Amino acid sequence: MILLLDLCYEKDSLSKYEFVNPVADTLRKAGTHFETLHFAEIAEDELGKYDKIILCGTALKDNTYADRIDVFSWLTQYDGPVLGICAGMQVMSAIYGGSIVPKPAIGLERIEIITDTPLLGEPRQIEGYHLHNYGVTLPEDFLLVAGTTEVVEAFKHRERSIYGIIFHPEVRNRWILERFAGLQNSF
Amino acid sequence: MNLGVLFSGGKDSTFACYRAIEKNTVACLITLISENVDSYMFHTPNIRRTGLQAEAMGIPLFSWPTKGQKEEELVDLKDAIAAAREKYGIEGIVTGAIESVYQAARVQRICRDLDLWCFNPLWQINQVDYLRLLISDGFKIIISGVFAYPFDESWVGATLTEELVQKLEQLQKKYKINPSGEGGELETFVLDGPLFKKRIEILKASRTYENYRGHFIIDDARLVEK
Numbered sequence: 001m002i003l004l005l006d007l008c009y010e011k012d013s014l015s016k017y018e019f020v021n022p023v024a025d026t027l028r029k030a031g032t033h034f035e036t037l038h039f040a041e042i043a044e045d046e047l048g049k050y051d052k053i054i055l056c057g058t059a060l061k062d063n064t065y066a067d068r069i070d071v072f073s074w075l076t077q078y079d080g081p082v083l084g085i086c087a088g089m090q091v092m093s094a095i096y097g098g099s100i101v102p103k104p105a106i107g108l109e110r111i112e113i114i115t116d117t118p119l120l121g122e123p124r125q126i127e128g129y130h131l132h133n134y135g136v137t138l139p140e141d142f143l144l145v146a147g148t149t150e151v152v153e154a155f156k157h158r159e160r161s162i163y164g165i166i167f168h169p170e171v172r173n174r175w176i177l178e179r180f181a182g183l184q185n186s187f
Numbered sequence: 188m189n190l191g192v193l194f195s196g197g198k199d200s201t202f203a204c205y206r207a208i209e210k211n212t213v214a215c216l217i218t219l220i221s222e223n224v225d226s227y228m229f230h231t232p233n234i235r236r237t238g239l240q241a242e243a244m245g246i247p248l249f250s251w252p253t254k255g256q257k258e259e260e261l262v263d264l265k266d267a268i269a270a271a272r273e274k275y276g277i278e279g280i281v282t283g284a285i286e287s288v289y290q291a292a293r294v295q296r297i298c299r300d301l302d303l304w305c306f307n308p309l310w311q312i313n314q315v316d317y318l319r320l321l322i323s324d325g326f327k328i329i330i331s332g333v334f335a336y337p338f339d340e341s342w343v344g345a346t347l348t349e350e351l352v353q354k355l356e357q358l359q360k361k362y363k364i365n366p367s368g369e370g371g372e373l374e375t376f377v378l379d380g381p382l383f384k385k386r387i388e389i390l391k392a393s394r395t396y397e398n399y400r401g402h403f404i405i406d407d408a409r410l411v412e413k
Contacts, residue, residue: 012210013210014206014207014210014211014281014306014308015306017206017306017307017308017309017310017312018306018307018308018310018311021311021312022310022311022312025311025312025313059304059305059306060295060298060299060305061279061298061299061302061303061304061305062304104299106292106295106296106299107288107292107296108288108292129288131292131295133299170311171288171311172288
């Protein structure tokens with residue numbers, strides 16, 4: 001079962017419809033079992049029941065997750081595949097030693113995939129939807145998967161299935177979510 | 188949070204308002220009155236009837252004029268939102284965007300520039316499921332405009348029913364249309380819904396239709412008890 005983590009400013013917020021429900025719909029259509037929790041509801045002793053975790057994005061003006069980054073310290077102890085989307089990627093960067101940095105982008109843009117990974121596939125260009133005020137720096141144990149070191153579009157842990165993508169796969173790139181749902185932990 | 192809903196009188200902005208009001212305060216409906224019938228951003232058929240809808244829902248309507256020219260109307264939208272903030276103290280904007288990255292990105296930029304929250308509670312929703320949700324939640328919706336093949340004259344002024352949803356579902360499979368009409372295929376107008384304390388009764392209306400393009404214009408209408 002996948003844990004879908006809502007990073008919006010409060011549980012059951014108006015933003016949940018926009019940033020969590022489209023991801024949930026994709027998983028539902030793919031026949032994947034999942035459970036949705038707000039980030040403030042995480043019980044570390046229950047993480048073992050989840051095969052994978054997806055950290056969703058949130059509204060442009062919402063920085064609550066960044067103000068409460070310590071709440072996510074459990075991430076480094078979790079050993080299953082993780083996908084961080086936008087705000088979720090920012091959380092992962094901060095937890096793994098990188099930084100959240102001002103890097104605003106809104107709208108569809110070309111994205112250069114530069115490293116072949118099980119999640120995004122072979123190097124090529126795709127189009128992705130950006131909606132963020134902040135980007136990330138690349139943590140030490142992570143590979144740049146898409147973009148540049150200045151503008152990190154996607155990264156992956158060097159040894160584990162831990163991915164972050166700054167664009168929103170639930171918009172025009174649902175195949176990424178479907179592929180993540182099918183990933184094995186051995187990659 | 189006090190919010191302003193970008194309101195066209197169609198099903199999407201009305202449903203977005205419905206969702207917003209469940210969790211927040213909707214301080215005003217913001218309607219841009221476009222002089223351009225082919226406005227890129229703003230729905231035009233029956234736009235002047237939004238006053239009746241606002242009255243039915245008991246929410247103040249904030250109207251703002253725009254000439255409806257492609258990029259200038261974005262300046263008008265920004266001015267309208269800034270003026271609505273001044274008047275109603277709104278902290279964020281709600282839109283009925285579903286799939287249109289074009290519309291959503293532009294409103295997001297305006298909200299960022301004005302330091303406002305932006306909410307799109309219908310974003311990426313399954314369109315056929317959504318149409319059924321509208322019906323089951325008690326919205327009464329008419330098709331107020333059609334703008335694409337294969338919509339014939341029978342669609343103009345028709346009420347959204349399960350039968351029509353099934354037809355839209357078939358047209359989606361056959362012609363790749365957006366069943367909710369967000370691609371500009373059709374426009375709608377809401378006559379009643381769960382937020383409406385009174386319903387709208389159409390007293391007089393006129394139809395135009397030619398070459399897969401038609402309007403259902405409400406010439407006269409009133410509020411009546413439900």
